[in-house]
Amino acid sequence: MNLEDLQVVLKVAELRSITAAATHLDMSTPRASTALKRVEKALGVELFIRTTRRLCLSSAGERYIPKCEQALLKLDQARQEIGSELAIVDGELRIAAASDVGRNLVRPWLNEFMEIHPEVSVRLNLSDSNVDLFRDSIDIAIRYVRPGSLNDANLYGFKICKVPSLLCASPDYLDTHGIPLHPRDLTAHNGLLHELYDITNDV
Template identity: 45%
Template sequence: MKNLQDLRIFIETARLGSLSACARHLDLSPAVVSAAVKRLEAEIETVLFVRSTRRLRLTSKGEQYLKHCRDAVAILDNAYAGLHDNDAELTGTIRLSASSDLGRNLVLPWLDDFMQIHPKVTVQLHMSDSYVDLYGQQIDLALRYGAPKDSSLVALPIVLNNRPILCASKAYLDKVDNDIGSPKIPEDLTQHNCLCLGHDEKYLSEWTFEKEGKTKRVAVAGNRRSKDGDVVRRWAVAGQGIALKSQLDIAADLKAGRLVEVALDGWQVANYPLYLICPERRLIDPLFNAVKEYLIERVEGVLA
């Protein structure tokens, strides 16, 4: 199916932004990749890329055509997969990115269990609280909190009713009770040692709370901050201050009593849904669907 192969080459070239990178990724020669793009442009009588010595970018018509190509190839791949879902064991590589806290404490053991069930599957796990570039790095899937801002990404919900929880250890709350007291309303947090989490170049030093249609933003500060969510969680467990953490990340700590929720007279933080994200629909194959369903099942078990 030469024409389908040309579409795949076009999609990968657009994703990687380079003919040579596409050639390496698909194990083809640069000449084959270049010829496929030229053949496709000639067939549809449209210039798909603007080329220079250093850069390759889509034209406006190329961007429009890319979306349709992704959908078309995904439909064909899913149709093929549907014919062979029950023919063989699951195989392939899961190249997944997850945040540090979620990745270390939940996803890591979950993937070990998944691989026990499906021994022909291999895993590449990337853990970081920075947002990975799914187009620029060799990562196919990402578990991310919050809907992606990039509308070209495919986002499938793992859990929607997850929310950030204000939490601290009982030891910290007991320590402050005789001094400033436990916080009762959002403004009280300005008197407490707040453990701030950072993403990329910013730290989340303003926490937003909602109640009955009203919003309050509180500037918080403390003597500890980190860009690693697991570090912030460990500080909170150790009694070093108050943290704002995903319910999913601290569910085990709450059940074990290592952390307790700090209630603020009905003020809460908006839901923080978890999505499984991939750069394009053609990656939604039997392995992807099996991973997605397995993650949903495990998350529901944690939050039950």
């Protein structure tokens, strides 16, 4: 029993005509008649007494129609209330991000976000450690990840931007040790590595 069928039943009860109800609901008369029959079959009773000249409510219909009207009214009220609640964004938003991403990407965006949503309070956790989203009650984490490395079924992630990688060396170092031409050449070089989360790998 679906809502459209119930709406057909109520309109038939109001207009005392399947054809008039179908016209009002912009559907064919056979479709409206089929909807009415589905409801009656689900209930196991006839809601209308049909004759060649008139259509009127049966005793079961007289009891059922008012309750059906009340039920649909409550459903519509609930839909409107939910819609109103969804239009309001409030509460606390907890964001975790790497320190450089937080400074360069998140913080400039926060002022604009909070102007649009003044009812939201934001708690920003800037850290280069791998924060546990569940233990620390984090809503959103902005992380550096390799393609295919997000394999936690409890998390949902998507790419928001590309972050270029930059490898630096002083001219004196390159004069002494040469210029690496391929990432695997780095194994023969000295380096100061900053490990971010757990994404530093051997070449």
